[in-house]
Amino acid sequence: MTEYDVPSRWILHLPTTLTSVDGARALAEALRGSLGHVTAIDFGETTLSEEDRQFVRTRVWCDQRLPGGGRCALPADHPGGSCRADRCSP
Incomplete structure (x- = not known):
């Protein structure tokens, strides 16, 4: 590996049964509050998407x-x- 090679990062897609963006945002905030000490999770990069529109x-x-x-x-x-x-x- 050279100094320019960066290992690929993996994204964890965590589907929920929530039906509103506000509910999903609240869950993300709760997860950051309880798991913020886990350095393997980059909460700053958290995004939300609808189940059938994951590209948005x-x-x-x-x-x-x-x-x-x-x-x-x-x-x-x-x-x-x-x-x-x-x-x-x-």
């Missing part, structure tokens, strides 16, 4: 890179244009 995805969290290497954990549609470390926390 809705981002859950902003996930914009912050100074110092962290990422914004606020909702994807939070107001404010640019993220700052002092206001980007769950």
Whole structure:
């Protein structure tokens, strides 16, 4: 492997019986709250999609890179244009 080779990451698609985007978002937030300590899960990249329209995805969290290497954990549609470390926390 060279310095340019990056191992492929795997995506876990977790179907639910939920019937609303708000319910799916709430479940994603609960999973992040209870499993946030598991470093193998990249919650910042969480997206939602309807069962039969999986190619149309809705981002859950902003996930914009912050100074110092962290990422914004606020909702994807939070107001404010640019993220700052002092206001980007769950």
